[in-house]
Amino acid sequence: MNYLLHLLVYFDIYVIVALSLNLIVGYCGMLTLAHAGYYAIGGYTYALLALNLGWGFVPAVAVAMLVCAVLSLAVALPSWRLRGDFFVLGTLAVQALIFSAIYNWSSPDTPLGSWKNLTNGPFGITGIPRPSIFGWTPASPLSFTLFATVVAGSCGFVLWRLQRSPWGRLLLAIRDDELAARGLGKNTRFIKIQAVAIASSIVAVAGALYASHVRYLDPSSASLDEGILVLSMVIVGGLGNFKGPIVGAFVLIALPELLRFLSLPDTQAANLRLLIYGLLLVLMMHFRPNGIAGAYRVQ
Amino acid sequence: MTIAAQPMLEISARSTVGSRVVLRAQGLRKAFGGQRVLDDLDLILHEGEVVLLRGENGSGKTTLLNILTGNLEPDTGTIEYLADSTPRSYSFPRRWWQELNPFDHFTPEFVAREGIGRTWQDVRLFGSQSLRDNIAVAKPGHSGENPLVALLAPARANSREGAFNSQADAMLARLGLAGREQSSGDMVSLGQSKRVAIARAVVAGAKILFLDEPLAGLDRKGITDVLTLLESLVREAKLTLVIVEHVFNFVHLHHLVNVHWMLESGRLEKNHAEPIPQIDSIDGIPVTIAAPSWFSQLAGSPEHVTSERLPRGATLTRTRRPDHWKPEAKPVLEIKGLIVNRGARSVIGLDEHGDPNGFDLTLHQGEIAILQAPNGWGKSTLFDALCGNAPIKRGTIAINGSTVESTPPWIRAQTGLAASPSAAKLFPSLKVSEVSRLSPHSSSTGSIPFASRTISSLSGGEKQRTLLRMALPDSGMPQLVLLDEPFAMLDDIATRQAVEAIIGTQPHHAILFLIPANHSFS
Numbered sequence: 073m074n075y076l077l078h079l080l081v082y083f084d085i086y087v088i089v090a091l092s093l094n095l096i097v098g099y100c101g102m103l104t105l106a107h108a109g110y111y112a113i114g115g116y117t118y119a120l121l122a123l124n125l126g127w128g129f130v131p132a133v134a135v136a137m138l139v140c141a142v143l144s145l146a147v148a149l150p151s152w153r154l155r156g157d158f159f160v161l162g163t164l165a166v167q168a169l170i171f172s173a174i175y176n177w178s179s180p181d182t183p184l185g186s187w188k189n190l191t192n193g194p195f196g197i198t199g200i201p202r203p204s205i206f207g208w209t210p211a212s213p214l215s216f217t218l219f220a221t222v223v224a225g226s227c228g229f230v231l232w233r234l235q236r237s238p239w240g241r242l243l244l245a246i247r248d249d250e251l252a253a254r255g256l257g258k259n260t261r262f263i264k265i266q267a268v269a270i271a272s273s274i275v276a277v278a279g280a281l282y283a284s285h286v287r288y289l290d291p292s293s294a295s296l297d298e299g300i301l302v303l304s305m306v307i308v309g310g311l312g313n314f315k316g317p318i319v320g321a322f323v324l325i326a327l328p329e330l331l332r333f334l335s336l337p338d339t340q341a342a343n344l345r346l347l348i349y350g351l352l353l354v355l356m357m358h359f360r361p362n363g364i365a366g367a368y369r370v371q
Numbered sequence: 372m373t374i375a376a377q378p379m380l381e382i383s384a385r386s387t388v389g390s391r392v393v394l395r396a397q398g399l400r401k402a403f404g405g406q407r408v409l410d411d412l413d414l415i416l417h418e419g420e421v422v423l424l425r426g427e428n429g430s431g432k433t434t435l436l437n438i439l440t441g442n443l444e445p446d447t448g449t450i451e452y453l454a455d456s457t458p459r460s461y462s463f464p465r466r467w468w469q470e471l472n473p474f475d476h477f478t479p480e481f482v483a484r485e486g487i488g489r490t491w492q493d494v495r496l497f498g499s500q501s502l503r504d505n506i507a508v509a510k511p512g513h514s515g516e517n518p519l520v521a522l523l524a525p526a527r528a529n530s531r532e533g534a535f536n537s538q539a540d541a542m543l544a545r546l547g548l549a550g551r552e553q554s555s556g557d558m559v560s561l562g563q564s565k566r567v568a569i570a571r572a573v574v575a576g577a578k579i580l581f582l583d584e585p586l587a588g589l590d591r592k593g594i595t596d597v598l599t600l601l602e603s604l605v606r607e608a609k610l611t612l613v614i615v616e617h618v619f620n621f622v623h624l625h626h627l628v629n630v631h632w633m634l635e636s637g638r639l640e641k642n643h644a645e646p647i648p649q650i651d652s653i654d655g656i657p658v659t660i661a662a663p664s665w666f667s668q669l670a671g672s673p674e675h676v677t678s679e680r681l682p683r684g685a686t687l688t689r690t691r692r693p694d695h696w697k698p699e700a701k702p703v704l705e706i707k708g709l710i711v712n713r714g715a716r717s718v719i720g721l722d723e724h725g726d727p728n729g730f731d732l733t734l735h736q737g738e739i740a741i742l743q744a745p746n747g748w749g750k751s752t753l754f755d756a757l758c759g760n761a762p763i764k765r766g767t768i769a770i771n772g773s774t775v776e777s778t779p780p781w782i783r784a785q786t787g788l789a790a791s792p793s794a795a796k797l798f799p800s801l802k803v804s805e806v807s808r809l810s811p812h813s814s815s816t817g818s819i820p821f822a823s824r825t826i827s828s829l830s831g832g833e834k835q836r837t838l839l840r841m842a843l844p845d846s847g848m849p850q851l852v853l854l855d856e857p858f859a860m861l862d863d864i865a866t867r868q869a870v871e872a873i874i875g876t877q878p879h880h881a882i883l884f885l886i887p888a889n890h891s892f893s
């Protein structure tokens with residue numbers, strides 16, 4: 073039972089990540105590898121504020137969102153000049169920068185969270201407190217799952233409303249043909265900044281949820297693997313509409329769990345799973361190039 | 372400089388034309404790596420003028436349009452936008468610190484807000500969106516485009532949205548597209564999409580509209596529809612138009628245009644006097660058949676010309692080169708019972724009632740055929756099917772006697788198919804010399820024009836010429852030469868040269884032209 077609840081929390085977290093990433097990849101047509109970096113930044117910001125300053129979940133997450141929104145300029149600004157593969161490379165650089173900052177921002181003899189030892193480097197942050205929402209703490213697995221589901225639901229609602237609004241329509245127009253949109257007097261650069269900032273601040277919520285669920289955080293959450301995993305979710309599920317990323321998050325979380333039931337030899341299990349992942353992705357791209365439920369294909 | 376100092380650009384005296392200056396540019400220069408395209412060009416545009424901008428291929432028409440709409444910076448000069456209540460002027464070259472001011476950029480969006488709109492030759496609708504959204508999204512000042520409003524005050528955004536949507540629907544109804552509100556932008560015919568693109572620019576607040584080849588590629592109905600729209604915009608909305616168009620379409624614009632600009636050696640010449648060249652007298656031979664005028668040049672003498680009606684408004688006109696026509700030999704192309712689907716719908720091989728009965732066509736050595744068909748008939752589909760880029764449902768295609776319907780495109784090329792797709796499909800980032808080496812027929816060692824330039828830097832006509840040069844096989848076995856709108860972007864000299872080049876190929880080739888059934892009828 074607890075195992076299922078745990079999976080459900082994971083699903084909630086990745087739904088937030090995938091939906092917000094879809095705003096950048098599916099709605100702006102910008103393929104970013106750095107999204108997991110912002111996810112980690114959100115988690116670390118929350119962890120430090122909650123652990124060191126004893127902040128509650130809401131204010132800590134608010135600050136984490138703000139931090140991610142500001143730092144998201146690192147993805148949005150290059151998109152003004154870089155297109156296609158060059159933009160992807162640019163986001164890869166941002167991802168590497170975030171990862172190495174988290175990995176290296178440590179010093180053995182200073183306390184965690186001080187200016188010299190902000191992230192504790194490769195050792196990560198342990199003992200992150202459970203979230204406290206205005207005094208209430210979801211301590212049992214069930215209450216935490218409910219809490220995570222409510223948070224994911226609200227994030228989803230915000231994104232859903234934005235995507236269906238005239239703003240979302242403008243994003244799609246810019247994705248279809250940026251020059252034509254500019255010719256109509258639309259400030260496409262500013263709108264891209266808005267979209268990336270909104271997506272990055274929402275993924276910060278997912279990071280905070282993860283940190284408070286696992287109660288441990290290390291640089292691997294900002295790794296390229298993580299970035300590619302979340303990208304696979306939106307691509308497998310499908311881009312450019314609301315249900316695609318949810319389907320993708322579900323498939324990519326459920327699949328490795330199902331593979332556990334195949335009694336694979338322990339030593340190779342991890343590798344085999346990767347292999348099956350890869351195969352699935354390839355088959356996916358071949359038979360459903362728009363993803364399982366997608367409306368848009370990245371070029 | 373004052374207006375009086377430029378008598379050459381004084382406007383013509385039509386009653387509809389006001390005297391308010393809406394756009395003024397002075398001393399515009401633009402060079403691409405040493406090649407001067409615009410050279411100290413001055414222009415003035417008055418409210419309500421309808422300008423026809425002409426010029427040979429490569430004379431700089433598109434470059435001028437790009438500059439005036441903020442898509443390209445000139446090297447020097449000034450541009451004043453005076454169309455709306457807040458005039459703005461730019462002088463070039465711009466200083467680096469001007470770029471720091473976020474409210475003073477020379478970009479398409481800033482220029483658009485001065486009441487400047489444009490349409491592209493390749494239309495550029497927002498393909499994944501409905502026609503209604505294509506128009507509604509253009510509306511400026513939509514509060515729902517602020518994410519905070521969209522999120523926190525959806526009621527406010529929605530009421531705005533409702534109003535804009537019904538305006539967009541009304542606009543579509545005026546365009547004759549009532550009931551098509553939900554069709555997506557990439558699913559409508561070329562003529563329809565061109566009208567939506569014009570409407571979109573008007574909704575975005577354009578007072579001056581620049582149109583790059585608005586009639587190109589349209590069939591007769593499409594041309595009438597676009598012209599009707601433009602006329603009503605000029606009459607009712609007092610729109611100022613600058614139209615770039617090529618010789619084939621001058622005839623249609625005759626009634627609308629009141630100012631002529633001729634772009635020549637980097638400057639604008641204004642000449643009312645010169646009559647618009649009449650399409651049916653390009654080469655002095657009166658055209659008597661239902662075919663474009665260049666056809667008579669191809670045909671030589673009219674005795675060998677036959678025309679046949681095909682279902683759904685298409686015409687197939689054939690001519691042959693008497694000494695090389697070999698009806699007894701294996702046909703170069705033989706299509707039998709062809710049916711091609713696009714999606715679930717059959718496109719090629721329909722009869723008058725839309726029932727699939729198969730499409731037949733046989734071409735022998737030394738034969739030239741022109742398939743003229745309205746937009747949406749399926750010319751591009753037929754082209755793709757012949758090249759092997761669209762799967763066929765039924766029927767056979769044989770080239771030089773070997774059936775090819777299940778062979779891949781490269782094998783077909785070896786069997787004797789020389790196809791020239793539309794210019795948009797050339798590899799944009801390759802150099803001309805590289806592309807010409809890719810062409811299977813380029814044994815020609817002579818100098819290639821524009822060899823060291825990339826395809827994307829060529830003008831529309833230059834691209835078209837390059838394409839044609841590469842498609843024409845110079846020797847070898849009889850080939851099927853397949854040409855998709857080969858003269859679409861060419862001026863009259865270039866058209867004549869292209870026709871000569873086509874005539875100059877080995878006369879035993881069979882040539883099939885695919886062109887929109889239009890205006891070029893006489």
Ligand SMILES: Nc1ncnc2c1ncn2[C@@H]1O[C@H](COP(=O)(O)OP(=O)(O)OP(=O)(O)O)[C@@H](O)[C@H]1O
Nearest residue numbers: 403428429430431432433434828829830831832833
């Ligand atoms: N980016 C570029 N780099 C180099 N040369 C260019 C570039 N863009 C245009 N040119 C050259 O400038 C000249 C003018 O081009 P432009 O596209 O304005 O011609 P045009 O009048 O629109 O011709 P067409 O009738 O063929 O469309 C051409 O000779 C073209 O090759």
Ligand SMILES: [Mg+2]
Nearest residue numbers: 432433830831
């Ligand atoms: Mg041009």
